[in-house]
Amino acid sequence: MNNPNVCSLSPADIDCSGPWLLHPESPVENLIPSLKKYGQLVPVLAVEESGKTLLIAGRARVAAAAKLGMDVLVRYIDAADDISKAVLHLEENSARxxxxxxxxxxxxxxxxxxxxxxxxxxxxxxxxxxxxxxxxxxxxxxxxLELEYDELLKLGHIPLAAVGVLIKLDDTDRAALVRFFEKLSWSRSNAINFLTWLYETSRRENKSIVELISAPAFESAGESESPKDAVTRFCKAAKELRYPTLSELEKVHNKIVSEICAGTKWRVEPVGSFETGEVMIQTRFKSREMMEKAMADLEAIAKFSGWEDLFEVGRDK
The missing domain is CATH 1.10.10 (Arc Repressor Mutant, subunit A)
Known part of the structure; x- marks a missing residue:
């Protein structure tokens, strides 16, 4: 070796336990064939402190060499503290x-x-x-945030963006909300809507979120309820608290629509939040036969007397 900073050491003489080794350990199996055929082409990085060799980058190479009974090429670099070591570790692994x-x-x-x-x-x-x-x-x-939320983020149960609402809450309310994310994976939109509706209702009514989620609608999911259905139920309950008038109008609308469109694939939805009195009707089909059936259904439901009631939903809100 021409580089005086590079030497050969036994894997047992290299300390690979530093907290600055932030990347998880990589599998070594893929490295072993290359080490057997070509040897170690790139030295690992390390620092020397108090007579010890502390690894900075190359943990998989050290582990693979240990399995093969080989020495490890080590390049010594300067890093005075844990922060410097971590920065060098991340720079060396920037492609991961x-x-x-x-x-x-x-x-x-x-x-x-x-x-x-x-x-x-x-x-x-x-x-x-x-x-x-x-x-x-x-x-x-x-x-x-409290560390218990870290595990939820790691599991993918709560999105990072949810912190925009969580950070506005006090410790007690945040602690009470953990149970909603422990066993359920939430999409970004559902999580943010759920938390925002609870937060805004809490401020409007001057109640804690702990009080709001004590209602039966927020009971934890039972064994017979799917995770998707549980998330939908929690979101619906939070929305009804935040928008009670709108939620009531939606219930009336849905009841009328269920009668109008019973037995068909047509869907009727309000335009906006019932401000215009307009509705939109739509369906899907992928064959002429399905199209003809849909048109016959449309002709039949157009005669339903409930349309007048539907157009009036929200007019006097």
Missing amino acids: PADESFKLGVMRFFAARMEASELAKAVAPLLGVKPKSRDMKFWLDWME
Whole structure:
């Protein structure tokens, strides 16, 4: 070796336990054939501290070499503290994908070691996030949440964007909402709508969210209820609290429509939020036979007396 900073060490002499090793361990099986055939082409990165060799990047290469009984080529670099080590680790692994679970771990690591004001500037570029972007604002806000929400984000049960509402709530209300996300995976739109409707109702009625979700409609999902149906039920209950008048109009509308369109594939929906008194009717078909059946159904339902009642829904609200 011509580089004086590169040496050969036994894998057992390399400490691979540093907290700055933020990427999860990679499988070593894919490296073994290459190591057998060509040897180690790229040294791992490490620092020397107090007589120990601390790994910065290349954990999979060390593990593969250990399985093969080979020594490891190590290049020594300078990194004075955990933050510097983590930055170098992330730079060396910049080509690896970074999902939200990984980004969360990175954010928590740096948030525990630097001021929040420096977090966006120092960490965002390492994760491919723009320092002044909305996503970075979400990450900064997430650092203020309780750790129990971290697990929900890692599992994909709650979207990162939900923090925009969660951060406005007090600790007690946030703790009470955890149960809605523990066993259910929420889409971004459903989660944000659900939380926003509860938050806005809480402010309007001067009630805590704990009080609002004590209603029977917010009881946890039973064994016979599918996750999708449970999310739909929770969203519907929150929307009815936030928009009681609109929700009542929708119930009246749906009852009339169920009678008008019974036995057909036609759907009738209000235009807007009942402000115009207009409705839209639609269906789908993929053959002439289905089209002819739909047209016959339309002719029949056009004679239904309930249309007059439907047009009046919301007129005097």
